Amino acid sequence: MPPRGRKRKASAPPRRPPARLDYRSRTDGAWYASRLVLQGGLLRVMFEDYIEEWDEWYNPDAGDLASSQGVAALRARFRVTSPPLDDARCGELRPGQRLCVICATSDGQRLYYDAVLDSVKRAAHGAVDGEERCACRFRVEWTEGPRSGDLEEVGIVDVCCVQNAPVQDPVLSEFLDFVTNSFGNGKGGATASSQATGATLAPGGEGGTAPV
Ligand SMILES: [Zn+2]
Structure with a gap:
């Protein structure tokens, strides 16, 4: 998943061992x-x-x-x-699906925790430089982390899809x-x-x- 959160340091040199x-x-x-x-x-x-x-x-x-x-x-x-949710594939999500979603914690951090999809509020997709941009809102319920059990509505940029592989x-x-x-x-x-x-x-x- 994309790096976001408190531990990031922009000046840190990239480290690239083989596996991720x-x-x-x-x-x-x-x-x-x-x-x-x-x-x-x-x-x-x-x-x-x-x-x-x-x-x-x-x-x-x-x-x-x-x-x-x-x-x-x-x-x-x-x-x-867990890859980010693709803008053109938001329609494939199903209620109950396991996601990994950025969670804004009470102390101001933005960390990834697992959640399940409750529902999707559909919106017409736009386009930026010819690429589709999802404008839907996703209602998720946290299943872990400091807000476990809470419901929240998030945008696609906060959503990654947990894989079963x-x-x-x-x-x-x-x-x-x-x-x-x-x-x-x-x-x-x-x-x-x-x-x-x-x-x-x-x-x-x-x-x-x-x-x-
Ligand atoms: Zn969408």
Whole structure:
């Protein structure tokens, strides 16, 4: 998703490792475009277009990763990038659809949180330089974040579409495999990567087989 929010620093140099995922931050629970690298055995989550001090790190030896539940919880923090809603495709949205929408918080931040579509108030589309511009208004209900349960009407520029595609990221798979094999001594059943590529990351879904 496009970078918007409090962590942005315009002067930060672009960092372009190969993969790109959306990641739910430990700090505020909001979703950010991120890239992953393994560094000294740690998983480093780098927020796209934000300075290094905001990076989040995961240590495979940390206690909260010492179970299949912990691994599943970390895996659920990642999903494929949620693209902005296309102006010409607003008519394809359906009530109940899961979206990721910019949320104006009480302290003045604009962060991405998930919401579901309640309804669409249609408006005639305009055009700018020959490109269609959606003027509809989208009524959404937040499902997470500081305004969970609230309804709000937003414009298309605030809306991204959550994808159901499974995460296939070699860095994440390698890290989760390492963690899983560490706490299970390799006896944990299916590997983390095989689970990651075989199912979506819906919370409450396949949580892996707990080692015995
Ligand atoms: Zn529209």
